[in-house]
Amino acid sequence: MKHIISTSMLFTALVYSGVVVAAEPGKAMNHSEMSGMSATSTQAHKAHGVVNKIDTQHNTINLTHGPIKSLGWSGMTMDFSVKDAAIMKHVKAGQKVDFEVLNEGPGKYFVTRIAPAK
Numbered sequence: 001m002k003h004i005i006s007t008s009m010l011f012t013a014l015v016y017s018g019v020v021v022a023a024e025p026g027k028a029m030n031h032s033e034m035s036g037m038s039a040t041s042t043q044a045h046k047a048h049g050v051v052n053k054i055d056t057q058h059n060t061i062n063l064t065h066g067p068i069k070s071l072g073w074s075g076m077t078m079d080f081s082v083k084d085a086a087i088m089k090h091v092k093a094g095q096k097v098d099f100e101v102l103n104e105g106p107g108k109y110f111v112t113r114i115a116p117a118k
Contacts, residue, residue, distance in 0.1 A: 044100040044112060045070045051095050052077065059085050061111060068101065080111045087114050 049065030064077040080101065082088060091097050096117040102110050 042102070042104075043070065044102055047099055047101060048117060049097055049099065051091050051093050051097055053093055054088050054091070056085050056088060059083070061088055061114070063097070063099070063111075065099075071101070071103070080109060082111050082114075087111070090114075091116060 045068050047065045047068045049063040051061060052064055053062040055061070059082045060079050061082055062077065062079050064075070066075045067073060091114055097114050098117050099114040100112050102112045104110065
């Protein structure tokens, strides 16, 4: 029992200290899993990654990205919402990209700009 309590306390301390727990390989994290991992900001966070899937019907894009230091995130694969589906027209699955993420509240992350990597 003591071990279970210690493990729970350690996990809670890591999550609330801003340490990111990476997703399982091949599993996309959703934004509800990201709550509490960074503060809300109107700052655009720059990142680099690879497009895995584009869903224009639901305005989402699945990306595998490297660390995003300004958000305190490690590299992972996750789905992002996109407010303007037109920005996805210039990229395709398998392509390396540069992109920007905007946090508009707990669990609300949007790709606001995306382009083929230079």
